[in-house]
Amino acid sequence: MGKSRLLPLKLPSTTNIVNNGIVKGKISFVRRLAVGFMILATLGLIYVPAYHSAQGPFLGLGETPSSPRHIGVSHLVASVAQLPGWAYNTSRDLCVYIHPENTTSVLSPNDICSSSPYLFIVICSAVTNIQARTAIRSTWANKNNLDNIYNSTVKIAFLLGQSDNDTLNSIIAEESHQYNDIIQEKFYDTYNNLTLKSVMMLKWITSNCGQAKYLMKTDDDMFVNIPSLMKTLQSKSLTDTLLGSLICNAKPILDPNNKWYTPKYMYSGKIYPNYLSGTGYVMSLDVAFKLYHAALTTPLLHLEDVYITGLCAKHAKVRPVNHPGFSYVPRKLDPCILKNAITTHKVNVSSMYVIWNKLNDTSLSCSNHSHVNKKSVTLNRNGRNIGYYTVKRRPINKCV
Numbered sequence: 001m002g003k004s005r006l007l008p009l010k011l012p013s014t015t016n017i018v019n020n021g022i023v024k025g026k027i028s029f030v031r032r033l034a035v036g037f038m039i040l041a042t043l044g045l046i047y048v049p050a051y052h053s054a055q056g057p058f059l060g061l062g063e064t065p066s067s068p069r070h071i072g073v074s075h076l077v078a079s080v081a082q083l084p085g086w087a088y089n090t091s092r093d094l095c096v097y098i099h100p101e102n103t104t105s106v107l108s109p110n111d112i113c114s115s116s117p118y119l120f121i122v123i124c125s126a127v128t129n130i131q132a133r134t135a136i137r138s139t140w141a142n143k144n145n146l147d148n149i150y151n152s153t154v155k156i157a158f159l160l161g162q163s164d165n166d167t168l169n170s171i172i173a174e175e176s177h178q179y180n181d182i183i184q185e186k187f188y189d190t191y192n193n194l195t196l197k198s199v200m201m202l203k204w205i206t207s208n209c210g211q212a213k214y215l216m217k218t219d220d221d222m223f224v225n226i227p228s229l230m231k232t233l234q235s236k237s238l239t240d241t242l243l244g245s246l247i248c249n250a251k252p253i254l255d256p257n258n259k260w261y262t263p264k265y266m267y268s269g270k271i272y273p274n275y276l277s278g279t280g281y282v283m284s285l286d287v288a289f290k291l292y293h294a295a296l297t298t299p300l301l302h303l304e305d306v307y308i309t310g311l312c313a314k315h316a317k318v319r320p321v322n323h324p325g326f327s328y329v330p331r332k333l334d335p336c337i338l339k340n341a342i343t344t345h346k347v348n349v350s351s352m353y354v355i356w357n358k359l360n361d362t363s364l365s366c367s368n369h370s371h372v373n374k375k376s377v378t379l380n381r382n383g384r385n386i387g388y389y390t391v392k393r394r395p396i397n398k399c400v
Contacts, residue, residue: 080263081256083302085192088265092300097187097196098203100296105204107176107184109157113209118153119233120212122201125220127163127172127189132220135349137179139356140224154226155212157181159201161189191259194278194304202292202308205285213238215288217308218280223344223355228325232342233282242313244281245343246322248274250306260303267301275310276320277328280343290316335359336366 082088098104113120121141125133137143141156158181163169176182185200187193198217205215214233218224232243250272252262283291294312301307309320325342333351335358338344347355358364 080265081261083192083261083263083266085190086266086300086302088263092266094196094199094295094298094300098199098296100203103207104186104200105183106162106186107173107182108204108208109176109180109183112155112157112180113212115152116211117155117209118150118212119155119214119216119226119230120205120209121154121156121216121218121224122183122205123156123158123218123220123222124194124197124201125158125160127160127165127168129220130171130175131349132352133158133175135352136220137181139352140226145226150226150230154230155209157183158220159183159185159197159204161185161187161193161197163189192302195300195302195307198278198304198308199292199295202288202295206289206292210285210289212285214241214282214284216280216282217278218343219278221346221348222280223338223347223352224280225325225338225342225344225359228340229282229342232323232325237284239284239286240318241284242276242281242287242309242318242320243283243323243326244276244309244320245279245326245328246274246320247272247277247305250275262301262303272306273310273314274320275306275308275313277326278305278308279328279345280326281305281309281320287316287318290318333358335361335364339364339366 080088086092123133123136123141136156146152146154146156160172160182162184163172172182172184176184183201183204185197185204187196187200189197201215201217205212216224216229233241236243251270252267252272253260254264255261256263291308291312294316295308298307298312298315301311313320323342325340327341327343328345330346331337331341331344333355335355338355339359344355
């Protein structure tokens, strides 16, 4: 074999090696820096929706962000405090959470509407408020009176969301089995989800008890005088009825530190439509159907009474009407006043029994209370501060 001829290999100069190394090092560093920024930005985009979803309204489904507005979004985010659970980019389409085409009840009373009740009372209650529910079952909504005095024409049920505590949810399941009066829906039971709770009420009643004549919504800190309520309803038409304590010219609160804060992205108007206090209101079933269907196309507002009896009622062309028997103001625990009232607000467990015993005292005489009685149950409509709104002075006929 012949010898291989080795050609000289030309090596780069030391200077070139150093320069190329520096250039490549700089490029590599820039690339690593850019990748790092991209990772941080991606994590930020993931974190924000995940954070709001963790506080979101619906168990298991999270939130569905709507498309952000192209004009002024960055300014909006920077200048407006976000409402917990309902950030500016959270969908306010009720269909996302209510699922009108599906059954969403976790618990539902069996055959509670088989007798076509005249009046169905839904009491919104928190998962932990077991003592309040027990007091109501023992007093104004006791089963003996409902079955015998009203011949099953009046039915009650407690409406709850879900807790993130499995033990509490198990206790609720046992309570439902014992009393058959629990409606539990699949959403987190928080203050800012009260609108979801009320729309779930409308969904349940229209799907399960559409043959009832009237629906009442109230809370578990309310004493309801059923005889007075029945007397009122029996003098009304069975249709186009929406009764309660009317609120007029209420202004949204723009202070983020206030419990009833309403950012502009939730409601941009200067005043709310006239609406009924959420402490207690009654509607005929035709109105319940109208409000439910209106809610499916009305962007959600977290203040349930403003939303249901104000915004949805306005869209459904239903007019909320004031009745002096309803009140959001705590009443004096005078049986001669309470016997003609329909609702009494801020009643704790012990007071629930006190009121019940006084109203059932056969020796009660109210012959000398006629003037005080009339004055006490009539709410002054000429301006008041109710808590999350201030009402301007206006003539009475402008409000009612």
